[in-house]
Amino acid sequence: MEAALKAIAEPRRRAILRLIWDRELPAGEIASQFDVTRPAISQHLRVLREADLIDERREGTRRYYRTRPDTMAALRRFMENMWDESLERLKFAAEFEEAKQKRASGSPEDRKRRIH
Amino acid sequence: MEAALKAIAEPRRRAILRLIWDRELPAGEIASQFDVTRPAISQHLRVLREADLIDERREGTRRYYRTRPDTMAALRRFMENMWDESLERLKFAAEFEEAKQKRASGSPEDRKRRIH
DNA sequence: ACTTCGCGTAAGTTGAGACTTACGCTTTTA
DNA sequence: TAAAAGCGTAAGTCTCAACTTACGCGAAGT
Structure with missing residues (x-):
């Protein structure tokens, strides 16, 4: 691939x-x-x-x-998967942000943990 | 691109x-x-x-x-188009071959013309 | 003003890759 | 069996790209 x-x-x-x-x-x-x-x-x-x-x-x-x-098709699927997986992550991230808003506003440490 | x-x-x-x-x-x-x-x-x-x-x-x-x-989406479309255009050509080639079968069997010159 | 932070950029090194010419290998043909 | 056809491969060149270290620059703190 x-x-x-x-x-x-x-x-x-x-x-x-x-x-x-x-x-x-x-x-x-x-x-x-x-x-x-x-x-x-x-x-x-x-x-x-x-x-x-x-x-x-x-x-x-x-x-x-x-x-x-067949290999060309696999290549095409690879691009689609890269796209779809990212859409999944976007969706998940949005839900995560939403949940976070409902909690108390984040401490400074929260930003560090979000990264990495 | x-x-x-x-x-x-x-x-x-x-x-x-x-x-x-x-x-x-x-x-x-x-x-x-x-x-x-x-x-x-x-x-x-x-x-x-x-x-x-x-x-x-x-x-x-x-x-x-x-x-x-947006650019990632364009990239994905590029792959899909490369695929689809080729499918079109495959389909066309199949029809062409079929039509050729119905004509008299090809002269030696036919092979030359098919290439390029 | 001076220092520190968070970067990008310059310059040099090294390896990969897109070419060239020269050559060799296998299969057909004379 | 000798020659020609149709290739791939070897070897060398040259450009590009992925790094390194060294440096510079603007924004923020002190």
């Missing part, structure tokens, strides 16, 4: 992912779409593969690549 | 975002939660701020930081 996040942070790798989302393509065809050398793309493909973001299929001398929908 | 993606790719910055999601905290309190120096955290806060991921409020000598829900 960590590897996937760093992988999609790179614009070129996102472009590759979009290129091979709905169809598998051999490495050479992928490289021909960009203005960098073929080894550069090969190294990007390695990063994507180690992050489980693409599949590799070898056929003869060619290697076909294709985006893995 | 590019800046935000690279910002959340760093684990330490994600930890900071979680820390100040539901409550604002002064820079020093944030730094005390980590085992790196205060300037290091200050630089992380700068990156987050330039990506519009956090707000800064100055009060006296302190600077309070807090995660911006």
Whole structure:
């Protein structure tokens, strides 16, 4: 997951992912779409593969690549969870503040305890 | 958006975002939660701020930081859109393939045209 | 006014990463 | 079996980014 996040942070790798989302393509065809050398793309493909973001299929001398929908879905869920968990915490914090208002107003020590 | 993606790719910055999601905290309190120096955290806060991921409020000598829900929401939507657009393309590609099956089986030139 | 507090910033170091060219490996073809 | 096709990998360069220590700056206390 960590590897996937760093992988999609790179614009070129996102472009590759979009290129091979709905169809598998051999490495050479992928490289021909960009203005960098073929080894550069090969190294990007390695990063994507180690992050489980693409599949590799070898056929003869060619290697076909294709985006893995399951890992992309997991990435999407990760963002949603980060969002949802935070909403939970926001809600909890609001309730906590409310309860605190009903108690006697806080001593100076209260602020220290809220932090950390 | 590019800046935000690279910002959340760093684990330490994600930890900071979680820390100040539901409550604002002064820079020093944030730094005390980590085992790196205060300037290091200050630089992380700068990156987050330039990506519009956090707000800064100055009060006296302190600077309070807090995660911006709107930018986080935009980030979440970005992932969803990347996913949805790709689903659209997948659907379209499937229809295209289906239509192609109904035509005469492809000549060798067809494969060339499918690529690029 | 002088000191202390709570910061950010400057400058330097180190490691990672996005590239390049050169090379080697495996599979097909002549 | 020799050559060519289609790749990945090694090695080197260069930029960037995550840290460190040293310093500076404005606001608050004394």
